[in-house]
Amino acid sequence: MKWQQRRKSSNVEDRRGQVSRGLSSGRGISKMLIRPLAKLLFSKVGLILVGLFLVISFLTGNNPITLIGNLVGGGAPLSSSSTSYQPSANEQLLADFSATILADTEDTWNGLLDNYREPTLVLFTNSVTSACGSASSATGPFYCPGDEKLYLDLSFFQEMEDKLNAPGDFAQAYVIAHEVGHHIQKIMGITQQLDAQRGKISQKEMNQLSVKLELQADFLAGVWAYHSQKTNHSMEDGDLEEALNAAFMIGDDRLQKQSGGQVIPDSFTHGTSQQRMRWFKKGFTTGDISQGDTFSQESL
Numbered sequence: 145m146k147w148q149q150r151r152k153s154s155n156v157e158d159r160r161g162q163v164s165r166g167l168s169s170g171r172g173i174s175k176m177l178i179r180p181l182a183k184l185l186f187s188k189v190g191l192i193l194v195g196l197f198l199v200i201s202f203l204t205g206n207n208p209i210t211l212i213g214n215l216v217g218g219g220a221p222l223s224s225s226s227t228s229y230q231p232s233a234n235e236q237l238l239a240d241f242s243a244t245i246l247a248d249t250e251d252t253w254n255g256l257l258d259n260y261r262e263p264t265l266v267l268f269t270n271s272v273t274s275a276c277g278s279a280s281s282a283t284g285p286f287y288c289p290g291d292e293k294l295y296l297d298l299s300f301f302q303e304m305e306d307k308l309n310a311p312g313d314f315a316q317a318y319v320i321a322h323e324v325g326h327h328i329q330k331i332m333g334i335t336q337q338l339d340a341q342r343g344k345i346s347q348k349e350m351n352q353l354s355v356k357l358e359l360q361a362d363f364l365a366g367v368w369a370y371h372s373q374k375t376n377h378s379m380e381d382g383d384l385e386e387a388l389n390a391a392f393m394i395g396d397d398r399l400q401k402q403s404g405g406q407v408i409p410d411s412f413t414h415g416t417s418q419q420r421m422r423w424f425k426k427g428f429t430t431g432d433i434s435q436g437d438t439f440s441q442e443s444l
């Protein structure tokens with residue numbers, strides 16, 4: 145895939161190397177002590193304590209306001225800066241690649257949708273917190289409709305090659321475009337309609353809706369690929385096969401077989417390998433967003 149020397153998106157939030165170093169509610173000073181401590185600091189005894197803090201800060205080089213604030217505030221959750229994080233050359237190449245693919249999806253969907261809102265791509269390592277809750281790298285790439293952000297640990301691309309047998313840069317681009325497809329579903333109100341069914345229908349029926357949602361995101365990824373190729377001519381020989389192979393490798397039926405378990409169609413949430421390949425290819429062949437109704441009875 146030809147992607148270098150092209151525009152990179154500015155909608156990238158780099159959280160690589162960030163770790164939580166704040167105190168949780170179960171550690172450190174209890175919130176019940178905050179008010180008494182605050183009163184103490186402003187008493188005569190408190191003035192003596194402040195003086196001690198100033199001496200300690202002078203000797204240690206720490207900001208006295210930070211020291212006092214941590215004592216009174218109970219240690220507000222903070223995230224360490226990622227400026228000290230040093231990615232490998234290959235990881236940084238993947239970060240640049242991801243930002244370029246995101247920019248490509250922005251160009252495509254801004255041209256196709258009048259009300260398109262550009263999502264943010266969050267790069268993280270090991271674990272991350274989103275509006276949808278906390279997740280580890282094992283979750284894989286995901287889109288959170290609550291904050292309209294895509295979350296990606298770049299190590300997943302290596303797992304695609306090593307564990308899923310789905311190598312290739314266009315396969316990686318497919319993964320990003322699929323998550324952007326979920327963002328489009330949020331904009332179109334499809335995600336909200338599905339969420340409204342939770343608790344009203346059986347788990348089996350909910351799984352079926354989830355499959356249709358995922359297949360539509362595959363279709364939308366194909367639509368992106370169609371328009372990207374038409375505009376940029378960035379695809380090379382074998383790229384389409386890379387994306388189709390990735391879609392095949394992450395089918396529910398194949399993953400269940402690979403894990404050594406029984407294939408249980410009622411538990412599928414993303415679709416079979418054949419379904420995922422077929423819907424991506426349909427999007428790539430037509431480039432027509434109106435042909436992506438995976439929710440019709442005949443769609444599967």
